[in-house]
Amino acid sequence: MSWFTKTFSSTIGRKLVVALTGLFLCSFLVVHLIGNLQLFSADEGIAFNAYTYFMTHNPVIRAMEIILLLGFVFHIYEAYALSRRNQGARSVKYAVNHLDQNSSWSSRNMGLLGTVIFIFLLVHLYNFYFKLKFGEIGLDAQGNKNLYAITEEAFSQWWYVALYVISMVALAFHLIHGFQSAFQTLGLNHKKYTPAIKAVGYVFSIVVCAGFAAMPLYFFFFK
Amino acid sequence: MAGNNPNSKPMNLTLKVWRQKNTNASGQLVTYNVKDISPEMSFLEMMDVLNEDLLRQGQDPIAFDHDCREGICGMCSLYINGRAHGPESGTTTCQLHMRKFSDGDTIVIEPWRANAFPIHKDLSVDRSALDRIQQAGGYVSVNTGGVPDANEIPIPKSIADKAFDAATCIQCGACVAACKNASAMLFLSAKVSQLALLPQGQVERKTRVENMLAQHDEEGFGSCTNIGSCAAECPVGISLENIAILNREYIVAKATSENV
Incomplete structure (x- = not known):
């Protein structure tokens, strides 16, 4: 094996990929959240649909979409590979084990939380991305594809709103551990900065996920 | 001396201990009762008492690792009630005392579990x-030759x-x-x-x-x-x-x- 493949098949090398892609996906969450805040503007979706047109036609965004897909693929694949290795490192389990007394629940259940988020992602992509790309969609007053109407329709169903809110809670717990954990994996632990990183990670997780969860709740209760 | 301490009433305990003949054998938890355990004993001394009993009964004593018994050597192990070195933080098993337990408690004792630590026997693992x-x-790397002065390198x-x-x-x-x-x-x-x-x-x-x-x-x-x-x-x-x-x-x- 070359030094490169040795590095990225080692335990730290794989973690490094998970950390870097994780932080990249965090940056995607910010962009996605800010863009989608236009759902709250009181213009029956004119601004949101114009934004949708921009996002589906700008060449830079189109290229970033492929990088984003790769980010998800590497994040999920490497985390899965590490989980398999970690589960295989202890074949005989403890009869009594009190990890609850020395670590947080979210830190121990990143795989479970990630799986919930992954399932949500598939449903979410099917419902909006695929409908937008391949489905028959009406046009709004400006002649743009009316994704706003699709959103309004989806979020009028209670079970759909529930799925979104539960998934955002899972994402919040995933981020609370993941955000600060990524910095630790990159070797960035220093008494000057680590307390700030932990605080920012906590606030980031809550604010971003609450922002996303507010969208289905807004449509369900106020539209 | 033990009799004067109000907290030093002897305890009776139920132990569930992992027994395994050798690396390749399959093991299981075996229940033992120990009586009159002084709260001032260390956890390992309690294990010694149990082993004395087992020897008197003609049974195979429980293998467990230990050496200095003062928290320095790193030899003692034991996963006690779901925690490494027991419920106390910042201690080894030899520094864990029976006063941390109460009369009538059930204590589950397992070896370190990791595939990289194969079990020698019972609670003793290969580290x-x-x-x-x-x-x-x-x-x-060090140079041979004269011994350098202490604190020569700032x-x-x-x-x-x-x-x-x-x-x-x-x-x-x-x-x-x-x-x-x-x-x-x-x-x-x-x-x-x-x-x-x-x-x-x-x-x-x-x-x-x-x-x-x-x-x-x-x-x-x-x-x-x-x-x-x-x-x-x-x-x-x-x-x-x-x-x-x-x-x-x-x-x-x-x-x-x-x-x-």
């Missing part, structure tokens, strides 16, 4: 995987303290036992940062971390997911900051070393 990681790079106090804190690792393996991934990263990180922080460790710095991590992975330990159980259970308080140091040592070494 030589940690030795092999150490041998892969946990050393420094080292800032804060760095010396940090290196010393890392050097307090007694290689007991509690970090591996407590980690949900059976990872030895806390151990490895203590060994790597101890030497990487000091001027004496610079010669082998990059090769050291590369070889030691390669050996860690080859032994079949899991990877770190930053849950922090290891540092919480470490009897000498090795900090998680060492794992961050290990990560950046590894990243820098892989990016810049001469080893292709």
Whole structure:
């Protein structure tokens, strides 16, 4: 094996990929959240649909979409590979084990939380991305594809709103551990900065996920 | 003396102990009752009492690791009621006293569990995987010849303290036992940062971390997911900051070393 493949098949090398892609996906969450805040503007979706047109036609965004897909693929694949290795490192389990007394629940259940988020992602992509790309969609007053109407329709169903809110809670717990954990994996632990990183990670997780969860709740209760 | 202490009433306990004849045999938890245990005994002395009983009854005593019995050597292990070295933090099993338990308690005692730590017998496990990681790079080059004067190389106090804190690792393996991934990263990180922080460790710095991590992975330990159980259970308080140091040592070494 070359030094490169040795590095990225080692335990730290794989973690490094998970950390870097994780932080990249965090940056995607910010962009996605800010863009989608236009759902709250009181213009029956004119601004949101114009934004949708921009996002589906700008060449830079189109290229970033492929990088984003790769980010998800590497994040999920490497985390899965590490989980398999970690589960295989202890074949005989403890009869009594009190990890609850020395670590947080979210830190121990990143795989479970990630799986919930992954399932949500598939449903979410099917419902909006695929409908937008391949489905028959009406046009709004400006002649743009009316994704706003699709959103309004989806979020009028209670079970759909529930799925979104539960998934955002899972994402919040995933981020609370993941955000600060990524910095630790990159070797960035220093008494000057680590307390700030932990605080920012906590606030980031809550604010971003609450922002996303507010969208289905807004449509369900106020539209 | 014991009789004068109001808290020193003897206890009767139920123990569920992992019994396994050898590495390849399958094991199971076996229940034993121990009587008249003084709260002033250490956990290992309580095990000695049980073994005396077993010997008198003509049974095979329980194998468990121990040596100095004063918290220095790192030999004692035992996963007690779901915690490495028992419920106390910052102690080894020999420093755990029976006063932490109450009359009538049931105590489950299991060996360190990791595929990299095969069971010799009962509660005694083979921790030589940690030795092999150490041998892969946990050393420094020294010149032969005259003995150098003490403190000849200036080292800032804060760095010396940090290196010393890392050097307090007694290689007991509690970090591996407590980690949900059976990872030895806390151990490895203590060994790597101890030497990487000091001027004496610079010669082998990059090769050291590369070889030691390669050996860690080859032994079949899991990877770190930053849950922090290891540092919480470490009897000498090795900090998680060492794992961050290990990560950046590894990243820098892989990016810049001469080893292709």
